[in-house]
Amino acid sequence: MIQVRVSARAVEAEGICSFELVAVDGQPLPGFSAGSHVDVTVGGHTRQYSLCNDPKETHRYLIAVLREPTSRGGSEAMHAQVQVGDVVTISPPKNHFTLAHDARRHLLLAGGIGITPILCMAERLAATGADFELHYCTRSRDRMAFHDRIANAAFASKAQFHFDDGPPSQRFDIAARLATPGEGEHLYVCGPKGFMDAVLNTAREKGWPEAQLHCEYFAADPAPASEGDAFEVQIASSGRIVMVPAGKTVVQALADAGVDVQTSCEQGVCGTCITRVLSGTPDHRDLYFTPEEHAANDQFTPCCSRSKSPRLVLDL
Ligand code: FES
Numbered sequence: 001m002i003q004v005r006v007s008a009r010a011v012e013a014e015g016i017c018s019f020e021l022v023a024v025d026g027q028p029l030p031g032f033s034a035g036s037h038v039d040v041t042v043g044g045h046t047r048q049y050s051l052c053n054d055p056k057e058t059h060r061y062l063i064a065v066l067r068e069p070t071s072r073g074g075s076e077a078m079h080a081q082v083q084v085g086d087v088v089t090i091s092p093p094k095n096h097f098t099l100a101h102d103a104r105r106h107l108l109l110a111g112g113i114g115i116t117p118i119l120c121m122a123e124r125l126a127a128t129g130a131d132f133e134l135h136y137c138t139r140s141r142d143r144m145a146f147h148d149r150i151a152n153a154a155f156a157s158k159a160q161f162h163f164d165d166g167p168p169s170q171r172f173d174i175a176a177r178l179a180t181p182g183e184g185e186h187l188y189v190c191g192p193k194g195f196m197d198a199v200l201n202t203a204r205e206k207g208w209p210e211a212q213l214h215c216e217y218f219a220a221d222p223a224p225a226s227e228g229d230a231f232e233v234q235i236a237s238s239g240r241i242v243m244v245p246a247g248k249t250v251v252q253a254l255a256d257a258g259v260d261v262q263t264s265c266e267q268g269v270c271g272t273c274i275t276r277v278l279s280g281t282p283d284h285r286d287l288y289f290t291p292e293e294h295a296a297n298d299q300f301t302p303c304c305s306r307s308k309s310p311r312l313v314l315d316l
Pocket of ligand 1: 262263265266267269270272286301302303304
């Protein structure tokens, strides 16, 4: 883990604050690639925030946080508690949302706060001279973070802004834009779950190859992770069997039995808790894996997923 100090804090849009983080010891921070995020621990909550500064920079990380009324505490703690000068603990950057460098063209789609990794990607693609197009959708201009940074960027001509409360002619027409999969064109989407589901479902309906679809969910709907019937998990290394009752997640049941699985988001979006499944059929409830990875049934996210079979044997 890394100790960082908040060196600046700014209001970027209605409900969105940015936080600039620098190393407490004054040393360069670990490098990162476009699409990376860090885990930030504040007020007992650990949440993932994408880095939205230039990946060439090593003297700082920039994150932006939307204050969510339905927050489970993470974004609320960031807004209410974290001030300039505070020291917070973060993880080194991790990237589950990488650019496909063999793509011929890149289509970047951001909804709301989903602009954070997408902006970093746009700047990286612009720096490398890659062919790309950015669509950034928000409910209104007031809620659009980083508007001026994009409007004044060298790649501004490749970016289009769309507002839900604006004239219909400027709204982003998902079905029209995704009507024909571009050859070698890769699609990247980040934003609220409804926006992402609409984009990904449309792309799949229109025949976009799965390998050309890239997404990162920030948060799931309030997940019914503990809802479902009881089942057993068997720990392969010891043979021990742990019952997972209705009302508890696999992670909770294992913790009760003294077996700790590392978690972070606890809602199936970050991948921290991924555990290999040696036999049995998981009931996947995460947003992390692709449909192909779900179908393989050889790994699952025990923070939120359950079992379709009476027993799962886990590689623990
Ligand atoms: Fe994030 Fe399980 S802890 S996917």
